[in-house]
Amino acid sequence: MISLVVATKGRVAEIGALLASVAAQEPPFEIILVDQNGDGRLDALAAEWAPRLPLTHLRMAAANANAGRNLGLRHARGALVAFPDDDCLLKPGTLSQVRAAFADPALAVLTGPAEAPGGGLGSGRWRTEGGPITLENVWTSVIEFNLWLRREVALALGGFDEGMGPGARFGSAEGNDLVCRALAVGHRARYDPALRVVHPDKRLTPEAVERAGRYALGLGFALRRHRVPAATWAPFLYRPLAGAALSLLRGRGLHARYYWATAKGRWEGMRAAPLPPPGPLA
Secondary structure, eight states: EEEEEESSSSSSSSHOOOOOHHSSSSSSSEEEEEOSSSSTTTTTHHHHHHSSSSSEEEEEOOHHHHHHHHHHHHHHOEEEEEETTTTTTTTHHHHHHHHHHSSSSEEEEEOEEEEOTSSEEESOOSSSSEEEEETGGGGGGGOOOGEEEEEEHHHHHHOOOOBBSTSSSSOOHHHHHHHHHHHHHOEEEOOTOOOEEOOOOOTTTHHHHHHHHHHHHHHHHHHHHHOHHHHTTTHHHHHHHHHHHHHHHHOOOOHHHHHHHHHHHHHHHSOOOOOOOOOOOO
C-alpha cells in the first residue's frame, strides 16, 4: 500500500481536486490529511470523501509543513510513503509507476520532476536524464511533492527536518536534505523524469518574490549541511546574481528582485550555524 500524507493549511478547493486525482489511481492506497487550519473548513470536504476513499483526517495546531508531514508519517500504514502538496494533482497511472519502480528491492527513494498545469516542466531546474541520485545532482532531482520512500527508511531517517520547509526559518530544500541523509547512510535513490506530478508553477510571480529569500535560505542551509563541493554550490550563487543583473538591464524589476533575494538568501543560508539532523521517528 502507498500512504499519501497531505499537510495543508488555507486551501479547500485544491484539496478536493487532489482527492479526485487520487481516486482515479489504482489501489491500494490511503490518504492522511493533516489539517493545520484553526477552523473546520475541511470538515465537510473530508466527510464528503470519506465514504469513497481510505481517508484519515488529522488535526494539529502548528503551522509547520514538515511537522504535519512527520505526524502523518507516524500514522502511515503503507510500505511506501509520499507527501503531495495540497495544490498538486497526480496524473493517471502515477501510483502504478511508483509500484513498478519499487519492485526493485534495493531502491529506497524515488523522485521525479514537477509538471506545470499547461504541460512542460515547472517549479525549478530539472535534470533531463534519469538515473541514480548523487550528492552532486540531488539539487535538480528532488521536490517534496514528488518524493516517494519506503516507510521504514523515512522513519529511520527521522522524516523531514522540522527546522526547514514552509513555516520554518529555512523555508525550502527539506526534500533535498532528506534524500541527502538517505544517501549518506547508503540508501539507493533514483530520479525518473517520466514520473511527473502536476503543480502550479509559481516562479517569477509576486508570490514567488515574496517568499524567494526564505526559500533560498533553505537551499543554502542544505548545501552547507551536506558539504557539497564548490563546483556544485557555486552555480546556485552566480546564476541568480547574473539573473538579477540581466533583469535590471532589461527593466524587469520584479525579476531582478526575485533573483537578488534568491542569491542573498542562499548565501545567508550557507553561512547559518549548522544544526544536527533529526533522529529516528518513533
